Amino acid sequence: MKIVLENLTKKYPNRNRKIREDVVAVDHFNFEIPDGQLVSLLGPSGCGKSTALNMICGLEKPTGGKIYFGDDDVTLLPPEKRGVGMVFQSYALYPHLTVRKNIMFPLENLKGSRKLSREEMNRKVEEAARLVQIDDLMDRRPNEMSGGQQQRVAIARALVKMPKVLLLDEPLSNLDARLRIQTREEIRRIQKKTGITTVFVTHDQEEAMSISDRMVVMKSGVLQQIGKPQDIYDSPDNLFVARFLGNPPINVFEGRIRDKVLFIGEDPVADHIEAADQKVYAGIRPEGFVLDENGPLVCRLKSLEVLGRDTSIVSAHDQMAGTQIRSIISAERAVDTTGRTVSFTVKPNKLFLFNHETEKRIPAEGMQAVRKG
Amino acid sequence: MDKKSWKGWLYLLPALIFLGVFMLYPMADVLVYSFEEGFNSASQSYSGTGLYNFSYVLHDPYFLQALKNTFILVIITVPVSTGMALLISALLCSIRKLREFFQTVFFLPYVTNTLAVGLVFMILFKKTPYSDGFVNRILHFFGGNTVDFIEGPYWAKMLVMCLYTIWIVMPFKILILTSAMASVNPDYYKAARVDGTSSLRIFWRITIPMISPMISYLVITGFIGAFKAYSDEVAIFGTNLNAAGMNTLVGYIYDMLYGDSGGYPSYASAAALILFAIVFTITVMNLMVRKKTNYLSEG
Numbered sequence: 001m002k003i004v005l006e007n008l009t010k011k012y013p014n015r016n017r018k019i020r021e022d023v024v025a026v027d028h029f030n031f032e033i034p035d036g037q038l039v040s041l042l043g044p045s046g047c048g049k050s051t052a053l054n055m056i057c058g059l060e061k062p063t064g065g066k067i068y069f070g071d072d073d074v075t076l077l078p079p080e081k082r083g084v085g086m087v088f089q090s091y092a093l094y095p096h097l098t099v100r101k102n103i104m105f106p107l108e109n110l111k112g113s114r115k116l117s118r119e120e121m122n123r124k125v126e127e128a129a130r131l132v133q134i135d136d137l138m139d140r141r142p143n144e145m146s147g148g149q150q151q152r153v154a155i156a157r158a159l160v161k162m163p164k165v166l167l168l169d170e171p172l173s174n175l176d177a178r179l180r181i182q183t184r185e186e187i188r189r190i191q192k193k194t195g196i197t198t199v200f201v202t203h204d205q206e207e208a209m210s211i212s213d214r215m216v217v218m219k220s221g222v223l224q225q226i227g228k229p230q231d232i233y234d235s236p237d238n239l240f241v242a243r244f245l246g247n248p249p250i251n252v253f254e255g256r257i258r259d260k261v262l263f264i265g266e267d268p269v270a271d272h273i274e275a276a277d278q279k280v281y282a283g284i285r286p287e288g289f290v291l292d293e294n295g296p297l298v299c300r301l302k303s304l305e306v307l308g309r310d311t312s313i314v315s316a317h318d319q320m321a322g323t324q325i326r327s328i329i330s331a332e333r334a335v336d337t338t339g340r341t342v343s344f345t346v347k348p349n350k351l352f353l354f355n356h357e358t359e360k361r362i363p364a365e366g367m368q369a370v371r372k373g
Numbered sequence: 374m375d376k377k378s379w380k381g382w383l384y385l386l387p388a389l390i391f392l393g394v395f396m397l398y399p400m401a402d403v404l405v406y407s408f409e410e411g412f413n414s415a416s417q418s419y420s421g422t423g424l425y426n427f428s429y430v431l432h433d434p435y436f437l438q439a440l441k442n443t444f445i446l447v448i449i450t451v452p453v454s455t456g457m458a459l460l461i462s463a464l465l466c467s468i469r470k471l472r473e474f475f476q477t478v479f480f481l482p483y484v485t486n487t488l489a490v491g492l493v494f495m496i497l498f499k500k501t502p503y504s505d506g507f508v509n510r511i512l513h514f515f516g517g518n519t520v521d522f523i524e525g526p527y528w529a530k531m532l533v534m535c536l537y538t539i540w541i542v543m544p545f546k547i548l549i550l551t552s553a554m555a556s557v558n559p560d561y562y563k564a565a566r567v568d569g570t571s572s573l574r575i576f577w578r579i580t581i582p583m584i585s586p587m588i589s590y591l592v593i594t595g596f597i598g599a600f601k602a603y604s605d606e607v608a609i610f611g612t613n614l615n616a617a618g619m620n621t622l623v624g625y626i627y628d629m630l631y632g633d634s635g636g637y638p639s640y641a642s643a644a645a646l647i648l649f650a651i652v653f654t655i656t657v658m659n660l661m662v663r664k665k666t667n668y669l670s671e672g
Binding site for chain 1: 558560561563564565566567568569570571574578579582583585
């Protein structure tokens, strides 16, 4: 089922009554989720991603705009008429019911012609349980299960009615690191197998990148960028998106374009930039640094972290915007730690320029790295 | 005993002394009195030992009347007040406007003095030379006959008594239940809404189980409180409860100790022990049921 959001907006009255202006949680969202895809809504907490999900679900009414499932306008429909399944951050499993009863709960609500016989219900419950591989835990209560198992039950309960759309609200945030990776693969597997259009809300960029077909990056209710994870990573539209994606995060420098050359401090780092002279932010991905004695970017060496596969160099620079610069280079290259400084050249495809005021990306197609001498 | 635990006992000593003097000793004394026949507290003498006190109490028509009254009161008021409190709390939780106002209104009886409330009930129900009482006026309006609720037939007096008790115990229950309902994780309700659960089913299948520990707490304390009813009866029917036929177990014990016929500590002790046995049995039964139905304990 394709989902289309059209100018979707949600405003709340301000908690502080002195401020008349409403809080805009979701600001004119326009995007389309293709049928059968897994799409993440990604952003820091308070960016409106859960509100957007609740509106798709029908738990909250939008202040403006429309939501379409396929060709049907579902904006005003209650959740049960939209055919959605939802998994909550807290799982919301009923603690007094067994796993079987929990999964059966949505089926028991069906009325009229959609009402199912006991056998049919049991069959569907078994089916959903097998799909998430908890069919041997059917008679347990939620508090007798681990977090990961509870998560599976919650997914089974959301899937048992075979919804057209599956919604997941931060489903992994209560799990430990290892289980999180396991469960996200599991969610991906289940989604692929059932082909249900899935919307996944998270604040964890790694989680979003690893399992989504598409990502929607949000900030303070405003849509920042939509696209395939790799595309967004390789070509962020603005400084926020560049900073939000990637671990370790992107390194940001204060820079200046002068005569088509990017200067960081007084050092020319890249040239052939087709843009007007201006102050810019220069973002360089950790993997965009190349160790080079003749490199123009000279940083003070702080420490070296050997991680086996690669080496992480922590350094500092007068023009950097954060507290440190972290660059990752292959471990096969020996790093000279005797000196006080390290010099880098920069890979042009890992270097992004942003306008200093608007923080929007400055296109610089033919950019080339500069070497001294 | 090592030094550490010796110190611990030392710190506990003041509390232990108080408990011993004002709780354990009187309790043991009651037990002793109940087996001493014709104990006289002035001369500290008694005529013999045995089970005669219990036999006397259990054959005393006043005691049997008090036992019957108490049981009727318990069986009617505890379920009715808990059920009504549940209903009112559920309704309170589902309204937004004026919720705080209504919460205050429902809580008012709790902070009102029992005797003051008794006065209000007098105005509602009592027949005086000048008026038949407010309730009788309503009965007249609908073509009914005058009923003397305070000095009339037993059922009428019992009705007033039950209404009074329910009215006075409900505020606390509403307070506990509304806060219990408010503390249920809203995600459960959201999940239920996504699944299209009807509000009646949400109430029975989610709200009630979620607040079941609080309900059983209220039922247990409700039983205990109703078995110990006395002051409410005095507020309506005056101190001579035996004459009104509305005595309760605690009232009977009080009468045996200090009442007009007073001065029978042995009978009072025996009656107190019987009351204790009843309350104890019911509480244990309640706890057993509670254990069976408590799903929320960490397994």
